[in-house]
Amino acid sequence: MMTGTLYVIGVGPGDPELLTLKAARILRDIPCICVPKGRQEGSSLALSIVEKTIDIKDKEIIEAHFPMRKTRGQRTEHREQNTATSTHPSPCKGEGKGGGNSLYSDNCELDTKWNETVEIVLSMLTRGIDMAFITIGDPAIYSTFFYLYDRLLELNPDLNIEIIPGVSSINAAASRAGISLGLADEKIAVIPATYADNLKEILEGFDTIVLMKVHRVFDKILKTLEEMNLLNNSIYISRAGMKDERIFKDLRDMKEEDLNYFSMVIIRK
């Protein structure tokens, strides 16, 4: 029996018109849409973008759960070592033992749900059902989808998985701010701000620096940019292209409540 195809679709940064023609065509035809379930609002956002253009009422919607961060770390390690080691989430040792601390139980519950997600997707594909996995922005830019991708191909290397690129929130933010990310020979760095241990060095070595997820470490970033005399080169953008988009050309004007999960700072020298 023919297996189904999993279409991994970047639905763009938020504006429903930034869906590609290809994404719209596949989403119109597909009977089943898989939506990442996260603690952040990203999951519901992806579906809400699609809903504004595509009638989804007759489609099956499946919520995909993902492994804990800890497990992700292990996965990354496996990738780096280029080994074929199994990347099963760690077994839920606490199960059936009645108790344990709550963090441990949480991990366990998440891992169980992650395994369920893998099984559901695999079972539908092997029954010949085409599915779409939707993700905001572009799949290659910080989408959790690749955890599922690796796991599925590990279990069945012959699966048909087609990735449809989308407009990334980084490109959308640059458009809305009216700035180029790179011209001619310029170098671009994209870094999640929360782990920018060598931020100064990167700010020195690159022409454009895109700091993602700045909301949690904003004060620290502001201080660094001030010290390096780069505040006049910095723009804060959150929810680019959405109705509640915010752009600050002077980061000093910002208040705590202006910070948002879907935010970035672009430094353009």
Place this chain on the structure above:
Amino acid sequence: MMTGTLYVIGVGPGDPELLTLKAARILRDIPCICVPKGRQEGSSLALSIVEKTIDIKDKEIIEAHFPMRKTRGQRTEHREQNTATSTHPSPCKGEGKGGGNSLYSDNCELDTKWNETVEIVLSMLTRGIDMAFITIGDPAIYSTFFYLYDRLLELNPDLNIEIIPGVSSINAAASRAGISLGLADEKIAVIPATYADNLKEILEGFDTIVLMKVHRVFDKILKTLEEMNLLNNSIYISRAGMKDERIFKDLRDMKEEDLNYFSMVIIRK
């Protein structure tokens, strides 16, 4: 009188279905399309992508010329210094003097054409005509459009210019290669290979490195990746998503004739 709007449209990496719904709508409605004229095939490619989806036979097509690299350099310098200095291309001193060396004459001709482009676009917008400027991939990623953007806003800061982001060739390449550019806390660097003086340092400091325009310095890149034991982490992709796409998972398999202007190497550690 109302001025027209200049829509700057990223038409995606090559596959006509990767146009966004917004790009397709604007391009259907617009009476005039401005296409960058370059020495590379990128200009005709942008129009050929549009033509496959949109009927352009009744539209006015304008070829946009750009200043010499020399002038671009000056521009970049101005931007860096954050001055309000005029960024006029250098005047054609050779004009009317009958002669000069041929390189000088070429520069002059290009600068004249660049000035003509600026005048034509400005004149159409001020006469209330809406225009689209199309560019392959995403406008913020190495598109020459931003030279025109700066110049137009300098001449008339009140112009309506709306930038519509597109799917970048970088995201398309990652999709086609089946790799993520970044997960969780990973750092991404995008650098034009021709000026990668500190390539080794960047290869060490980042999780994913995208080398653009690799065709001219491919041997040097291959040698560096070999020395750093990164060949197993490297993929060559040219013309991602187009009919003549090429993907090499082992760079050592490549021959001179496989190299292409629309190419990149992605190193994923």
